[in-house]
Amino acid sequence: MALLEVRDLTVVFERKGEEPFTAVDGVNFDVEPGQTVGLVGESGCGKSVTSLAIMGLLPKRGARITGSVVYDGTELLKLSDRQMRDRRGRDLGMVFQDPLSSLNPVIPIGLQVTEVLERHRGMPRKEAMVEAKDLLDKVGIPDPNRRLSEYPHQLSGGMRQRALIAIALACRPKLLIADEPTTALDVTIQAQILSLMKELVQDLGTALVMITHDLGVVAGLCDEVNVLYGGKVVEKAMRHELFAKPRHPYTHGLLASIPRLDAPRGEKLTPIKGSVADNIPWEQGCAFAPRCPNALEVCTSVTPAEEDQLGRLLRCHNPVVPGTPAAEEVPV
Amino acid sequence: MLRYTIRRLIQLVGVVLVLSLLLFAWLRALPGGPVSALLGERATPESRAALTKQLGLDQPIIVQYFKFLGRAASGDFGVSNGVQPGDSAMEIFLQRFPATIELSFSALLIAIALGIPLGYLAAKRRGSWFDNMSVIGSLIGVAIPVFFLAYVLKDNFSHLLGLPSIGRQNGDIGATRVTGFFVLDGLLTREFDASWDALKHLILPAMALATIPFAVIFRITRAAVLEVLDEDFVRTAESKGLTAPVIRRRHVLRNAMLPVVTTIGLQTGALLSGAVLTEKVFAFPGVGEALALGFERRDYPVLLLLLIMAAIVYVLVNLLVDLSYALIDPRIRTR
Numbered sequence: 001m002a003l004l005e006v007r008d009l010t011v012v013f014e015r016k017g018e019e020p021f022t023a024v025d026g027v028n029f030d031v032e033p034g035q036t037v038g039l040v041g042e043s044g045c046g047k048s049v050t051s052l053a054i055m056g057l058l059p060k061r062g063a064r065i066t067g068s069v070v071y072d073g074t075e076l077l078k079l080s081d082r083q084m085r086d087r088r089g090r091d092l093g094m095v096f097q098d099p100l101s102s103l104n105p106v107i108p109i110g111l112q113v114t115e116v117l118e119r120h121r122g123m124p125r126k127e128a129m130v131e132a133k134d135l136l137d138k139v140g141i142p143d144p145n146r147r148l149s150e151y152p153h154q155l156s157g158g159m160r161q162r163a164l165i166a167i168a169l170a171c172r173p174k175l176l177i178a179d180e181p182t183t184a185l186d187v188t189i190q191a192q193i194l195s196l197m198k199e200l201v202q203d204l205g206t207a208l209v210m211i212t213h214d215l216g217v218v219a220g221l222c223d224e225v226n227v228l229y230g231g232k233v234v235e236k237a238m239r240h241e242l243f244a245k246p247r248h249p250y251t252h253g254l255l256a257s258i259p260r261l262d263a264p265r266g267e268k269l270t271p272i273k274g275s276v277a278d279n280i281p282w283e284q285g286c287a288f289a290p291r292c293p294n295a296l297e298v299c300t301s302v303t304p305a306e307e308d309q310l311g312r313l314l315r316c317h318n319p320v321v322p323g324t325p326a327a328e329e330v331p332v
Numbered sequence: 333m334l335r336y337t338i339r340r341l342i343q344l345v346g347v348v349l350v351l352s353l354l355l356f357a358w359l360r361a362l363p364g365g366p367v368s369a370l371l372g373e374r375a376t377p378e379s380r381a382a383l384t385k386q387l388g389l390d391q392p393i394i395v396q397y398f399k400f401l402g403r404a405a406s407g408d409f410g411v412s413n414g415v416q417p418g419d420s421a422m423e424i425f426l427q428r429f430p431a432t433i434e435l436s437f438s439a440l441l442i443a444i445a446l447g448i449p450l451g452y453l454a455a456k457r458r459g460s461w462f463d464n465m466s467v468i469g470s471l472i473g474v475a476i477p478v479f480f481l482a483y484v485l486k487d488n489f490s491h492l493l494g495l496p497s498i499g500r501q502n503g504d505i506g507a508t509r510v511t512g513f514f515v516l517d518g519l520l521t522r523e524f525d526a527s528w529d530a531l532k533h534l535i536l537p538a539m540a541l542a543t544i545p546f547a548v549i550f551r552i553t554r555a556a557v558l559e560v561l562d563e564d565f566v567r568t569a570e571s572k573g574l575t576a577p578v579i580r581r582r583h584v585l586r587n588a589m590l591p592v593v594t595t596i597g598l599q600t601g602a603l604l605s606g607a608v609l610t611e612k613v614f615a616f617p618g619v620g621e622a623l624a625l626g627f628e629r630r631d632y633p634v635l636l637l638l639l640i641m642a643a644i645v646y647v648l649v650n651l652l653v654d655l656s657y658a659l660i661d662p663r664i665r666t667r
Contacts, residue, residue, distance in 0.1 A: 057570055088573035096571075101564040106586050106661055115582070116572040151662040167572065 002030035008067035023049040025231035036208040038222035044276040046231035056084040090120040093168030097180040099160035103152035110148030135166040158189040230287035236313040247319040249294045294318045369630045409637040414629025421633040432618035436603045439541035451553025473547030482540035482613040537614045545599040556588035597653030
C-alpha cells in the first residue's frame with residue numbers, strides 16, 4: 001500500500017466578489033514508502049498549493065479543498081485541526097523555499113529544533129538539546145553546540161536550510177515534503193543541499209515529495225515525476241522514461257528549454273512561448289493549447305482525459321512522437 | 333550594552349541642562365508673574381518692589397539662572413510661593429510624585445492588559461464583527477478628549493459603580509506612609525482597608541487616563557500581529573505541529589512586540605500630559621494637579637522642578653524601551 005495516496009485533490013480559492021480560482025484541479029499521485037516523487041511545473045501550476053493542502057496548511061477560510069489525501073491509511077482531509085497538529089512535524093515534515101524568512105528571527109536555532117522534539121517526542125528541554133545537537137551535526141552544520149544558541153541571522157543561507165531540514169526530520173517523519181528547497185540558494189550550495197537531502201532520506205527511509213520548477217533537481221533525485229500544468233497532472237512517468245522520451249508537449253518544451261553541456265555547439269535553446277495564464281480553463285479543451293506547438297483543432301474544444309500508456313499517464317490529444325527535436329527554434 | 337546605557341545617561345544630563353535653561357527663560361517670559369499672583373492687582377508699587385527683591389526676581393535672568401543651578405546642584409530647588417506656600421519645591425514633588433506614578437502606572441497597566449490581547453484577537457479574526465467593532469471602538473478611544481471622558485466617568489458612572497468621584501485628599505486615608513504609594517503602603521503595613529480605599533479612588537481616574545494609550549496599543553498590536561501572521565516562519569511553526577498557544581506566544585507575539593514596545597514608550601508622554609487633566613478633574617493630589625495650580629499662581633520653583641522631572645521620566649522610560657528592544661530582538665543585540 002502506498003504511504004501517501006492523493007486522489008482527485010482539488011483546491012478552489014473563493015473570495016467575496018471575485019471569481020473562484022481553481023489552483024489545483026483533480027490531482028492524483030501516490031508516494032510509496034521511501035520513494036522520491038517530483039512535482040514539476042512553472043510557477044502558478046499549483047504545485048505549492050498541492051503541498052500545503054496535503055500538510056493542512058491552507059487557510060481555513062477562503063480555500064475549499066475536495067478529494068482525498070490518505071496517509072498511511074488515514075484520510076488527512078477529514079482530520080480535525082487538533083488531530084492534524086498531532087501529525088504535522090511527527091508524520092509529515094516540510095521544508096520551505098526561503099530559509100531566512102522561514103526561521104523565526106528572534107529565537108535561537110536550538111529552540112526552533114527542540115520545540116518540535118518537545119512537542120511530539122515528549123522530551124524534556126535538556127534531552128532535546130542533546131538530540132538537537134546531534135541533528136545539526138547530522139545535517140552537516142559545523143560546531144553544532146555553538147550554533148544552538150545562535151540566531152538565524154548569524155547563519156549563512158546554506159546553514160539555515162540545513163537547520164530547516166534538521167527541524168523537518170527531527171521526529172523521523174515517514175514523509176518529507178520539500179517545496180523548492182534550493183531555489184533561494186547559491187548554485188554551489190544547491191548541489192550540497194540536494195545531496196544532503198538525498199543521503200538523509202535514504203538513511204532514514206523517508207519518502208520525499210520534491211516540488212520544484214527545476215528539472216535538474218528532478219534528474220538527480222526523483223524516482224517518479226509528475227508534471228503539472230494549470231493545476232492538473234499532464235504527464236506522469238518514471239524519471240528515466242520521462243527524460244528519455246517526453247511525450248507531453250509541455251514536458252518536451254520544459255526539457256528543450258534547459259541548456260545542456262552535451263548539446264552540439266551553437267544549438268539554440270527553445271523556450272516555451274507565452275506564459276501561464278492567470279485562471280486556466282480546463283473546461284474548454286486543453287489549458288496548454290494556446291502555448292502548444294502540437295495543438296490541433298480538438299485541443300481547444302475537448303478536454304483531454306488522463307490516459308494510461310504503458311505505465312505512463314498522459315493528458316494530451318497529440319503527444320510528441322519520441323525522437324522529435326524541439327518543435328520550433330526561437331533565437332534567445 | 334553597558335557603554336550604550338552610560339552614553340544615553342550622559343546625553344540625559346545634557347538634555348536636562350538645555351531644557352532647564354529654556355524652561356527658566358520661558359517661565360519668566362510668561363505674562364504676570366508670582367508678584368502679581370501673590371499680591372493681586374491693587375498692590376502698591378512699594379510692596380511689589382519689596383516682594384520682587386525678596387524673591388530675587390530683580391536680578392538679571394542669567395544671574396538668576398546660575399543661582400538656581402548652583403542651588404539645584406545641592407538639591408535645593410527653591411521654596412514654593414503658590415502651590416503649598418512655604419514648602420520646598422522638592423518636598424512637594426516627593427509628596428505628589430508617588431500618586432502620579434501610581435495613577436499613570438495603573439492606567440498603563442490597564443491599557444497594556446486590554447490592548448495587547450484584544451489587538452491579537454482582532455488580528456486573528458480579521459474582518460470579523462469583533463474586529464470591526466474594536467477598530468471603531470479604538471478610533472473613538474483615540475478621538476475622545478481625556479478631560480471629557482474624565483467628567484463623564486466622574487459625574488455619570490461613579491454613583492452607578494459605587495466609587496468615589498473625587499480623589500483622596502493628601503494623606504488623609506488614615507494609613508501609615510512608608511513608600512508614598514498609597515496602595516502599596518496599605519499592603520506593606522497590612523492596613524488592607526487603606527489599600528482598598530486607595531484602589532477605589534484610583535479606578536476611575538486610571539480608566540480615564542488609560543483610554544488613549546489603550547486605543548493606540550490596541551491598534552499597533554493589531555497591525556503588528558497581522559503582519560507577523562503572514563510571515564513564513566509562522567507557517568513553519570504550523571508545519572511543526574506546535575500547539576496554538578506556543579505559536580501565539582513564541583512565534584507571533586514575540587515578533588509583534590517590537591513596535592508595541594516603542595508605542596508604550598511614546599505613550600508615557602501622553603500619560604504625563606493626560607495625568608494633568610485627569611488629576612485636575614478628579615482632584616487627585618498628584619504632580620499634575622500641582623502643575624495646574626503652579627501655572628495659575630506662577631509658582632516658578634515648583635513648575636521648573638516638576639517639568640524637568642517629567643522630562644527626565646520621559647527620557648528614562650524611552651531609554652528602557654530602547655534597552656528592551658535588544659532583549660526582544662537579537663538582531664539588534666549582536667549588531
